[in-house]
Amino acid sequence: MEGFLYQATIYLAAAVIAVPIAARLGFGSVLGYLSAGIVIGPILGLVGSETADLQHFAEFGVVMMLFLIGLELEPKALWNMRHRLLGLGGLQVVLTTAAVMAAFMAFGETWNTALAVGMILALSSTAIVLQTLSEKGLIQTPGGRSAFSVLLTQDIAVIPMLAFLPLLATSAPLRFSEDGSLNRHPVEDAHHTMSLVEGLPGWGVTLVTFGAVAAVILTGIYLTAPVFRFIHAARLREMYTALALVIVVGIAFLMNLVGLSPALGTFLAGVVLANSEFRHELESDIEPFKGLLLGLFFITVGAGINFALFFREPLLILGLAFGLILVKGAILFAIGRAFKLRRRRLMLFTLSLSQAGEFGFVLLSFSGQLNVLPQVLSERLLLVIALTMLITPLLFLLYDWLSKKMGDSGVAPREPDEIDDEGAVIIAGIGRFGQIVNRLVQSSGIKTVVLDHDMKTIELMRRFGFKGYFGDPTRPDILRAAGLDKARILVAAMDDPDAVIRLVSYARKQKPGIHIIARARDRRHVYALYKAGADDIVRETFDSSLRAGRYVLENAGFTEFEASRAEDTFYHHDRETVRELAELWDPNIPADKNEDYIARSKELEKDLEAALQALLAEDEEAA
Incomplete structure (x- = not known):
């Protein structure tokens, strides 16, 4: 108990000190959280091995954030975004994966290892980008909405990536599963987790997965309102908070059982509840938890940076980090131009998505379990992902500087919004x-x-x-x-x-x-x-x-x-x-x-x- 209280005090004190300072200096809260993690982790050594376990818990901040974003989007608005989801987002994922894969194959990696690295580094940081866009009031701008479309596509793309990675394993023997399909199964460290689809044939997995998604949608449409009215009759304010947490945690758990992304499931639930009369109640109940868990997530990212490895290979790590930012930035710039983004909106779209993301940690861990990536390469990539996330707030500062330079008399005129709606x-x-x-x-x-x-x-x-x-x-x-x-x-x-x-x-x-x-x-x-x-x-x-x-x-x-x-x-x-x-x-x-x-x-x-x-x-x- 004393150890838990000690660690909680360290994390909270670091956030309370670092975040206000970063905000006052104009760097934003995300850089403050990351800096706090670096100070209490690699520099002072006040936190240790519990950081990795704590990060899994803190990832619920990302899940809650996507739930709140879904509450702001009506299903019709999401349907109107389909061209950006498939166009902007789809092209970004495919082209970035191909470019990174080609680069790593040029440096001597095998095609399957290079492809796994390409998928891992194609994803951007949903947590950092959306948090920063919201703080700066840019989420509703054309560049902000385009960036959100790409992030949403990436979150969806995690699902097929998780399904495809086992096929890239090199050290596991080929085996025939019960449904007759050929798969690779890792020999060592095999363990079973709670799952509704484990051992099912392909058609069974599909049915269970679609059933889980349908259950989320139907529950949001038909069951949420009666439950809220029942809770309202009790006149206990804390029960609203408990119900909101049950919705988010329960959906995340269900998505895990069927092998889907918890973030995607809660986002879908948010979209379903966007027209509910209880939308604002859910927002007010979830918002404090989202902010605290997101901050904790950023602190664990900073605390988990392996500076020992960095100092052994500084040029290689920095080269990989800045190379990734340049490659992704060039691809994003080209896609943005093709989709008629110009000037400040194009700069925001390009600079905000040039980093690797937190889902890269998930894919990297999964790849390690499957022996898809060598241990040394996994450690390097872990450091590269963390560094690019650490650089992201600085890219937003670069955007602020460029946006001022693009205007007359130092003030950039606001470009018109992209209108994606029609009415009578x-x-x-x-x-x-x-x-x-x-x-x-x-x-x-x-x-x-x-x-x-x-x-x-x-x-x-x-x-x-x-x-x-x-x-x-x-x-x-x-x-x-x-x-x-x-x-x-x-x-x-x-x-x-x-x-x-x-x-x-x-x-x-x-x-x-x-x-x-x-x-x-x-x-x-x-x-x-x-x-x-x-x-x-x-x-x-x-x-x-x-x-x-x-x-x-x-x-x-x-x-x-x-x-x-x-x-x-x-x-x-x-x-x-x-x-x-x-x-x-x-x-x-x-x-x-x-x-x-x-x-x-x-x-x-x-x-x-x-x-x-x-x-x-x-x-x-x-x-």
């Missing part, structure tokens, strides 16, 4: 006017695509759970990406009157049948929007002013019914007046010089007075 309604502008429109329409069950050129507004909107895209709504390419060709309604709600006119005019020319609702600043703006082709025009202060006038009438002696009738009459009269006067308005003639416009305005004003007087007389007679 496009709302251009999400300020104080567009927010109310969007809330009403979305709450009524109608899908919207929101565009705005103010990144702070978009980020604020995202924090409240509303999806939006950064970009200039008047740009034709952004409108096309938002689905202008398929949308039925366009709401032009920007603050800039000229931008609203340009948007309405362009949309009307591109799609004559679309219904356009536009925000107008004043009456002259209304006339210009009618000429541009708007169907419905709303002056931003008209309705509020009209309501204020109604309150005046009620307090001046009118009944609520009379004031309401007067308000309604004024509203309909003004709409007809504006339509008629729009035909007489000429932007090239000042309003006080347009005689026809002035004369008709006076006539229409007298008509309004007459209508209101007649209405009042009618109400008095009825009374």
Whole structure:
């Protein structure tokens, strides 16, 4: 017990000291955790052999992180990512594996050893990259979403890699399994673990695996809500936390039983629960555990670096680490260019994924058990993976420096988001006017695509759970990406009157049948929007002013019914007046010089007075 308390004190104290210092210096929390591990491990020797065992426990931080990411993704959003998953992610895994394999074969390794190394080093660090992207607010940027797509593909790719590695074993004899297939089985150190698929034929393994995945999905859809309601009836706050942990740990255990990645299983569960009313409750319960376990994972990585081996072969280890970063970076840069990533988003995509990852430790350990890799090579690769992960925070600092250099006057302009969604309604502008429109329409069950050129507004909107895209709504390419060709309604709600006119005019020319609702600043703006082709025009202060006038009438002696009738009459009269006067308005003639416009305005004003007087007389007679 005393030993456990001593080790816990060492790990926690190291994190409390190192992480705030790293954050204050601008290095981020990940580098702080890694540095803390190096200090208490290789430098001071305060922790020892328990680090490897502790790392397996700390890997639950990665599992919980993917569960939380899944909660942020609706199944439809995941389906919309399929092209990036197969394209960006698939190409990265295949090309990196091939490049690393070719390099190691050039240095004299056999093809099966080189292929195993290629698969191990093709994977990037999900934990470090997503943690850093979240801290820097880059996860929702085009480069961040592209990086996430690759990481998700890599997590999925771990499954076939684990299945394929035994076929690369060199020192195990060939044996026929019960289903008649030819496999390699390690002779030594064979041991049995809990498994639902061990000893089953191929078709049985497939059925059990699909059954486990189906069980996760069906449980998330049909069983989670009743269980949460049952827990809610107990009114014990700690039971919510217990249930959240049961969901994550239970799914991870089930995935292990069928030989799948626990991270992939919990991610799938998160996606299934993304539309649940208990989503936010799950997030708040899991978040503290995720942060602590991830930090512990990074500390164990730092503490596990073998500096003795590094100092024996420093040039070789550094050459392998930086060579891997350069090779992966070149492949990522080429793939990003092919998928039209440019400037800052391309730099973020390239630099964030250039390292090896924590799943490399898993594959490396598995390869050692199967005698796929020599012991000396495994130790070197373990050090290379740890060093590249340690270098990753510095690559993010390089990205920050490059992004500043890419802009004018030292400030890089934000590039528009990549729009991967479509809806029946496009709302251009999400300020104080567009927010109310969007809330009403979305709450009524109608899908919207929101565009705005103010990144702070978009980020604020995202924090409240509303999806939006950064970009200039008047740009034709952004409108096309938002689905202008398929949308039925366009709401032009920007603050800039000229931008609203340009948007309405362009949309009307591109799609004559679309219904356009536009925000107008004043009456002259209304006339210009009618000429541009708007169907419905709303002056931003008209309705509020009209309501204020109604309150005046009620307090001046009118009944609520009379004031309401007067308000309604004024509203309909003004709409007809504006339509008629729009035909007489000429932007090239000042309003006080347009005689026809002035004369008709006076006539229409007298008509309004007459209508209101007649209405009042009618109400008095009825009374």
